Amino acid sequence: MSGIVAAPVLASTVLASTGLASTVAAPSALAGGASVIAVGVLLAEFGMFRQALLRDQVRLYAVQSGLLSVLCIVVAATRHLPDVYALAALSFALKVVIVPVVLRRMLRGIGAIGGDPRWSDIAGSHALSVASAVLIAIVVAAFGFFTAAALGLRSPVLPATALSISVAVILVAFVLMIVRRDVISQAIGFLSLENGVSLTALVVAAGLPLILEIAFLFDLLVVAVVFGLLIRVHHGRADSLSTAELTSLKG
Amino acid sequence: MPAVLLLLLALPLAAALICLCSPVAVGRVVTALSGTASFAAVLVLVPAAARHDVSYLHVLRVDALSAVFMLATGFLYAAVAVYSIGYLSGDGAGHPPGRRTRLLWAGLNLFAWAMLAAPMASNLALLWVAIEVTTIVSALLVAIEDTDGAAEAAWKYVLLASTGLGLALLATIFAYYAGAHVLGQSYDLGFTQLLSVAGRLPHTAVRLMFVLAVLGFGTKMGLVPVHTWLPDAHSEAPTPVSALLSGSLLAVSFYAILRFYQVTQVALGPAFPRNVLLVFGVASLVLSMLYLFGQRDVKRLLAYSSVEHMGILAVGVSFGAPAALAGVLLHVLGHAAAKGNAFMGAGALVRKLGTKQIMAIRGGLDLLPASGPLFLLAVFALGAMPPFGLFRSEFEIVAGGLRSGSYAAAAVLIIAVTIAFAGLAGSVTRMLMLPLSRPSLSRPQAHPERTLVPAHAAAVAGAPAADPASAAPQITRVTGVTAPGPARGEPSAWMVVPVAAGTLALLWLGLHPPAVLDELFARAITLLGGGAS
Numbered sequence: 103m104s105g106i107v108a109a110p111v112l113a114s115t116v117l118a119s120t121g122l123a124s125t126v127a128a129p130s131a132l133a134g135g136a137s138v139i140a141v142g143v144l145l146a147e148f149g150m151f152r153q154a155l156l157r158d159q160v161r162l163y164a165v166q167s168g169l170l171s172v173l174c175i176v177v178a179a180t181r182h183l184p185d186v187y188a189l190a191a192l193s194f195a196l197k198v199v200i201v202p203v204v205l206r207r208m209l210r211g212i213g214a215i216g217g218d219p220r221w222s223d224i225a226g227s228h229a230l231s232v233a234s235a236v237l238i239a240i241v242v243a244a245f246g247f248f249t250a251a252a253l254g255l256r257s258p259v260l261p262a263t264a265l266s267i268s269v270a271v272i273l274v275a276f277v278l279m280i281v282r283r284d285v286i287s288q289a290i291g292f293l294s295l296e297n298g299v300s301l302t303a304l305v306v307a308a309g310l311p312l313i314l315e316i317a318f319l320f321d322l323l324v325v326a327v328v329f330g331l332l333i334r335v336h337h338g339r340a341d342s343l344s345t346a347e348l349t350s351l352k353g
Numbered sequence: 354m355p356a357v358l359l360l361l362l363a364l365p366l367a368a369a370l371i372c373l374c375s376p377v378a379v380g381r382v383v384t385a386l387s388g389t390a391s392f393a394a395v396l397v398l399v400p401a402a403a404r405h406d407v408s409y410l411h412v413l414r415v416d417a418l419s420a421v422f423m424l425a426t427g428f429l430y431a432a433v434a435v436y437s438i439g440y441l442s443g444d445g446a447g448h449p450p451g452r453r454t455r456l457l458w459a460g461l462n463l464f465a466w467a468m469l470a471a472p473m474a475s476n477l478a479l480l481w482v483a484i485e486v487t488t489i490v491s492a493l494l495v496a497i498e499d500t501d502g503a504a505e506a507a508w509k510y511v512l513l514a515s516t517g518l519g520l521a522l523l524a525t526i527f528a529y530y531a532g533a534h535v536l537g538q539s540y541d542l543g544f545t546q547l548l549s550v551a552g553r554l555p556h557t558a559v560r561l562m563f564v565l566a567v568l569g570f571g572t573k574m575g576l577v578p579v580h581t582w583l584p585d586a587h588s589e590a591p592t593p594v595s596a597l598l599s600g601s602l603l604a605v606s607f608y609a610i611l612r613f614y615q616v617t618q619v620a621l622g623p624a625f626p627r628n629v630l631l632v633f634g635v636a637s638l639v640l641s642m643l644y645l646f647g648q649r650d651v652k653r654l655l656a657y658s659s660v661e662h663m664g665i666l667a668v669g670v671s672f673g674a675p676a677a678l679a680g681v682l683l684h685v686l687g688h689a690a691a692k693g694n695a696f697m698g699a700g701a702l703v704r705k706l707g708t709k710q711i712m713a714i715r716g717g718l719d720l721l722p723a724s725g726p727l728f729l730l731a732v733f734a735l736g737a738m739p740p741f742g743l744f745r746s747e748f749e750i751v752a753g754g755l756r757s758g759s760y761a762a763a764a765v766l767i768i769a770v771t772i773a774f775a776g777l778a779g780s781v782t783r784m785l786m787l788p789l790s791r792p793s794l795s796r797p798q799a800h801p802e803r804t805l806v807p808a809h810a811a812a813v814a815g816a817p818a819a820d821p822a823s824a825a826p827q828i829t830r831v832t833g834v835t836a837p838g839p840a841r842g843e844p845s846a847w848m849v850v851p852v853a854a855g856t857l858a859l860l861w862l863g864l865h866p867p868a869v870l871d872e873l874f875a876r877a878i879t880l881l882g883g884g885a886s
Contacts, residue, residue, distance in 0.1 A: 253557050255530070272523070279516065288512055295519045302523060306530040309538035314478040318522070321485050325515055328489050332508055335496055339504045348505045351585040353648065 133261040139173045140267040154225035167197035208330035227284035235281040243270035265305040271298035284343045289329040355409035365466035372459035380458040388434030395427035403872040414475035417876035422608045425689035426601045430465040432851035437593045439845030460494045476542040488514045495590040506589035513582040517572025524565035531558040551619035559620040566613035573606035577637040587656035592700030599659045600689035631671035637664030638769040645776030669750040677753025680746045687742035691734040694855040698728025716789030732781045736774030742862025
């Protein structure tokens with residue numbers, strides 16, 4: 103729950119600095135809307151700290167990807183970039199539908215308690231308590247947010263706040279992969295890190311040729327399948343989703 | 354000449370498909386043919402690349418710098434393909450059973466394909482995609498031996514390397530941002546385009562791009578502190594995969610860093626990128642030097658030696674002098690041959706004795722009349738002993754460092770290389786020279802991988818030395834009269850030939866590198882801005 107409690111605090115920090123970044127004037131409707139969606143992506147990232155079920159973790163990733171697709175459409179509509187519509191559609195098809203479906207198909211029945219596939223439990227995989235993890239993530243996100251703002255990179259399509267938030271998303275994804283010791287959260291952590299990179303790309307490289315975006319997206323699908331395979335391999339050998347046992351190789 | 358590029362793209366891919374859908378016996382012949390043919394194609398490409406850039410349809414482009422890395426990959430692909438015929442046949446220890454062997458053959462080809470494709474990409478996005486493909490394929494190859502260790506190593510590898518490549522993707526995106534700033538929205542990340550306007554790129558974006566690229570691709574290259582996946586993956590993968598990972602994959606990642614270095618040093622001047630590489634390089638050298646002592650697993654030992662050599666490459670580039678850059682390029686080739694040889698030699702030992710534990714491997718020179726001495730020579734080559742190519746390359750790097758005034762870094766380099774050699778040679782000579790204690794009793798062994806078993810117990814597992822599936826001549830002679838230890842003799846001649854070829858190549862590089870390499874290096878050095886300092 104603390105992820106949810108912490109969220110307004112973070113959101114207000116974000117909004118305060120939005121005000122600072124655009125000097126005295128209130129942000130335009132577009133800038134405001136875009137920043138709100140970007141904050142939504144970040145909040146979804148925070149939500150991943152506390153998801154207890156495999157299914158919900160994958161679902162939250164789909165939600166985060168969906169927000170990203172919405173942001174793509176906003177950019178496409180307001181900046182008249184027809185390519186970005188196609189990107190939004192592709193990104194939606196792949197990250198909201200195909201990757202989650204493929205992951206859940208591949209992981210069907212894995213980690214199930216008592217044969218009920220809804221209870222693929224990853225609740226006990228925290229290296230820290232959820233509260234401490236979220237506190238650390240907030241500090242890290244704030245660091246990323248203000249550091250990125252200090253770089254002074256300007257984008258023609260979206261407010262610089264969105265760039266700062268994307269950097270925060272990437273850093274929080276790192277924290278997620280570190281503090282959650284189960285293969286599902288780590289895989290989703292990587293996939294959501296890629297969402298953060300996509301958000302950055304949307305801000306600073308909206309004109310990236312579509313063919314390259316397709317290459318990146320296709321690549322993501324293959325990576326997701328390989329993650330699914332290796333999760334199966336791991337589960338087949340360790341009979342658990344936890345990575346706590348993965349300590350035999352060292353030195 | 355573009356036909357050669359297409360051939361290099363088509364051949365390993367076709368070989369992978371054939372391996373997937375035909376029996377293993379066909380697959381290994383096809384792989385060996387594809388490997389040698391690809392190497393021949395690269396050899397044809399090298400003289401052309403030494404004179405002019407070869408490109409095709411704005412997608413493929415090979416210049417002198419790419420050719421150096423393709424040469425390393427091509428050589429190792431051929432060597433490993435031949436070696437695997439011996440290594441993956443028979444019922445010897447160390448390779449997965451049945452259906453997985455076929456997947457392993459297909460995977461080897463696919464892995465080599467991606468590594469050959471990466472230096473051919475003409476734009477940074479395709480380069481990134483190719484390197485990501487190498488990660489995916491090699492992670493599956495690491496997991497292919499169905500053991501706990503392999504599953505653990507593969508998970509760590511795929512997670513860390515993918516995350517690193519996530520950062521590299523960010524670097525690629527900032528490269529686009531910087532390029533589009535000057536070239537407008539039509540920019541497609543083409544490498545020559547970016548380089549032609551490098552002087553006008555926004556500085557902050559380039560700085561960010563370079564650091565992210567070094568961190569991201571550096572994860573795959575094995576630079577400290579983002580090297581942690583490397584010893585696990587190298588030790589748990591099947592030996593042919595380890596050889597490709599270490600000799601070729603790390604170099605290809607280094608190639609990606611060099612591309613970003615090229616742009617950065619024009620945009621920001623040489624000081625910034627060199628300092629970044631110097632920090633990572635020295636950290637890699639010093640840490641891996643320490644880890645080379647007290648290793649218990651022979652393949653981990655070689656993996657840490659790879660970290661050390663990647664550190665040498667990074668430090669060498671940070672010197673910036675033309676001599677140092679020539680040394681770095683020669684080092685890439687020498688390291689591919691030497692580390693490939695070392696892994697293949699270690700693979701022969703592991704196969705013979707059925708264990709990777711350094712303490713349990715003894716009498717290597719006795720047991721393996723050809724592989725043993727060649728392994729020793731490979732380790733001497735890795736330690737930069739004089740007649741071999743790595744001596745020449747490290748000498749050039751140090752000379753370049755002294756010339757460019759980096760006395761402290763050059764001194765650190767010399768000291769670290771010497772200490773690392775002591776650590777590596779200490780363990781390896783013990784494995785090869787100390788006699789294998791002849792046991793009086795033998796019992797069936799259980800887990801040669803996990804526990805520190807006595808040599809004799811492990812030796813029983815490695816006993817089936819003869820290789821009925823291979824047509825290779827056998828040299829089998831039992832030395833012990835009563836002892837049930839492993840027989841003297843090579844597991845397979847296929848496992849000796851590529852190592853011998855690698856040793857000859859190392860000698861050639863060390864004694865008298867061919868003139869075409871000098872041309873190639875001279876051109877590549879100009880690309881890296883070596884003339885400027």
